[in-house]
Structures are given as structure tokens and as C-alpha cells.
Amino acid sequence: MAEKKLSGAGLRGQSAGDTSLCTVGKSGSGLTDAHPMDVMRTGASFLGNLEPENDFSEQNKAANRLLAAFPAIMVYWYKFSHDGVEIDCTSDEDSIGGHFLRLLNGSTPSEQHRRVMDVSLILYAEHEFNASTFTARVCASTLSDMYSCITGAIGTLRGPLHGGANEAAMDMIQKFTSPADAKEQMAGMLERKEKIMGFGHAIYRTSDPRNVIIKAWSEKLAAENGDTSLYDISVACEEFMWDSKKLFCNADFFHASAYHFMGIPTKLFTPIFVCSRLTGWAAHVMEQRTNNRIIRPSADYTGAEPRKVVAIADR
Numbered sequence: 001m002a003e004k005k006l007s008g009a010g011l012r013g014q015s016a017g018d019t020s021l022c023t024v025g026k027s028g029s030g031l032t033d034a035h036p037m038d039v040m041r042t043g044a045s046f047l048g049n050l051e052p053e054n055d056f057s058e059q060n061k062a063a064n065r066l067l068a069a070f071p072a073i074m075v076y077w078y079k080f081s082h083d084g085v086e087i088d089c090t091s092d093e094d095s096i097g098g099h100f101l102r103l104l105n106g107s108t109p110s111e112q113h114r115r116v117m118d119v120s121l122i123l124y125a126e127h128e129f130n131a132s133t134f135t136a137r138v139c140a141s142t143l144s145d146m147y148s149c150i151t152g153a154i155g156t157l158r159g160p161l162h163g164g165a166n167e168a169a170m171d172m173i174q175k176f177t178s179p180a181d182a183k184e185q186m187a188g189m190l191e192r193k194e195k196i197m198g199f200g201h202a203i204y205r206t207s208d209p210r211n212v213i214i215k216a217w218s219e220k221l222a223a224e225n226g227d228t229s230l231y232d233i234s235v236a237c238e239e240f241m242w243d244s245k246k247l248f249c250n251a252d253f254f255h256a257s258a259y260h261f262m263g264i265p266t267k268l269f270t271p272i273f274v275c276s277r278l279t280g281w282a283a284h285v286m287e288q289r290t291n292n293r294i295i296r297p298s299a300d301y302t303g304a305e306p307r308k309v310v311a312i313a314d315r
């Protein structure tokens with residue numbers, strides 16, 4: 001598109017000050033920089049606008065539509081905004097994981113990669129009353145629609161203390177140059193009281209049973225890739241955190257290297273979690289609806305005690 005020349009009256013085209021807010025379509029900033037989780041959240045909400053769940057008899061249809069659409073929402077946005085490529089959103093893959101890999105790479109995935117995606121999506125699918133699931137249930141308890149419940153859950157999963165940990169773990173391990181460097185840098189992080197992403201869990205106390213499974217796949221993928229660094233660094237992180245703080249890897253930590261070895265961009269790690277956890281969220285929404293009472297806890301008041309107020313006439 002030809003550049004529009006801005007000049008003339010009304011200070012058109014002249015700078016009148018500084019601002020870091022930008023939504024006028026300047027390339028490389030503003031709306032084009034969307035966070036992928038915002039894309040997923042908006043995608044869920046928008047689908048709810050196009051195809052509303054008119055009554056609860058349509059709940060399975062709503063959940064299935066979201067399940068089918070999420071990989072395409074994520075990969076279409078990624079390919080178009082990053083590479084300017086408009087992908088075909090259909091494939092003849094018969095699993096969500098295979099379909100996702102096909103859209104991402106534009107080629108038929110290997111059996112091993114299909115299997116890892118299946119395992120990963122199963123590991124992430126459901127996990128009791130975690131923060132995002134509880135958000136979905138609170139929303140469902142008001143008798144709201146499926147799309148609103150899922151949209152709220154995505155917003156909750158977005159935070160680094162929940163679903164965002166796999167991306168943060170990847171960013172961290174990529175900065176380490178060797179297992180020894182990892183241990184040294186992590187010691188500094190602990191000293192500075194920084195949270196180390198991919199470690200610890202709100203409920204598990206000694207291990208996360210999902211870790212051993214995804215760790216084994218990460219090791220296999222490292223061998224397939226001829227990796228001599230990232231997997232060993234990850235193992236060094238695991239050893240160091242256990243030895244120094246008795247903190248263990250949660251499901252997110254080895255997901256980081258496993259996804260990386262399959263060529264998945266880090267930005268898509270948390271949106272993949274959405275594609276999986278959607279099944280758990282939807283099941284919880286359905287369960288909440290079968291035996292519903294609005295979730296409305298109480299709070300312990302810690303504010304000021306009642307104060308004596310002198311009437312204006314008596315002051």
C-alpha cells in the first residue's frame with residue numbers, strides 16, 4: 001500500500017509529543033505484536049460471538065468447536081503475523097497433536113512427533129481445581145456460557161506462575177551455556193530470591209508425576225536431534241534444584257526442551273497448553289452445571305474498625 005503523505009492543517013504529520021501507546025498500525029509495533037495467549041483468548045471469545053451456545057444442550061458442540069479451532073487459530077496467527085504466510089487450516093491428521101504439527105510445519109509429522117504431542121496433550125489435559133479450571137468453574141456457577149468460561153480460564157492460564165512457566169523455563173535454559181554454568185547461574189537466582197520457572201508445585205510436595213514421562217520423551221528427542229547441550233543443561237538444573245532446595249521439576253520444565261527439539265517456537269508453548277487443558281476446563285464446566293450452586297466465598301475483614309463520625313452540625 002502506498003505511503004499516505006501527512007501534512008497540512010491541524011498539525012497533520014507533525015510530532016506534538018511522545019507516547020509509547022501505539023494502535024495506529026505502525027508496522028512492527030502495536031497490534032501486530034500481540035501475545036499469542038491474547039490471540040487464543042480473543043479467538044475463544046470471538047467464536048462465542050459467531051456461534052453462541054444458546055442453551056446448555058449445545059455444550060458438547062461448543063467444546064468440540066473450540067477443540068477443533070484452537071490449533072488453527074494459534075498457527076494461522078503465528079504464520080501470518082511472523083512470516084506473512086496464510087496457511088491452509090485443514091489437514092487429514094486424525095489427532096489434535098498431529099493436526100497442530102501439520103499446520104505448523106506444512107508437512108506430515110513423524111510418528112514419534114505425533115506420539116510426543118499426544119502424550120503432552122494428555123499430560124496437560126486436566127488437573128483438578130488448578131487456578132484456570134477454578135476460574136472456569138466460578139464463571140460456570142453463574143450459569144454463564146461455555147465460551148465465557150473458557151475465555152476466563154485462558155486469561156488465568158496466561159500467567160507465568162501457571163501455564164506460562166514452560167515458556168519462561170525455555171528462555172532460562174537457553175541462556176545457560178553448560179551444565180556448570182546452569183548451576184552457577186541458578187545459585188545466583190536463588191540467592192536473589194528469584195522464582196525458577198518449571199520448578200515446584202502448589203499441591204505436590206516431592207515430585208510431579210508428569211515430569212518423569214515428558215523428561216523421557218525430551219531425552220529421546222535430544223538423541224533424535226543430536227543435541228549435546230540443552231538436555232544435559234536441563235538435567236543439571238533438575239539436580240541442582242533438588243540438591244539445594246528440594247524443589248522438583250513440574251510438568252512444564254522438560255516440556256520446554258521437548259517442544260524445542262520438535263521445532264515448536266517458544267511463543268506457542270502456552271497456547272498448546274490451552275489446546276489441551278480446554279478438555280479439562282470443558283469437563284469441569286459440564287460437571288459444575290450438573291450440580292450447581294453459585295460459588296461465592298466469604299472474606300475475613302481486615303480493614304479499619306468502625307469510626308465515630310461527629311455530625312457536621314456538632315463540629
Ligand SMILES: CC(C)(COP(=O)(O)OP(=O)(O)OC[C@H]1O[C@@H](n2cnc3c(N)ncnc32)[C@H](O)[C@@H]1OP(=O)(O)O)[C@@H](O)C(=O)NCCC(=O)NCCS
Nearest residue numbers: 160161162165194195196197198199200201202250251252
Ligand atoms: C507453583 C508455585 C506457584 C507453587 O507456589 P507455592 O504453593 O506458594 O509454593 P510452596 O509453598 O511449595 O513454596 C515453598 C517455598 O519454596 C519456594 N519456591 C517454590 N517454588 C519455587 C521456585 N520455582 N523457585 C524458587 N523458589 C521456589 C517458595 O518461594 C517458598 O519459599 P519461602 O518459604 O521462603 O517463601 C511455585 O512453586 C512457583 O512459582 N513455581 C514456578 C512457576 C511454575 O513453574 N509454575 C507452574 C506450576 S505447574
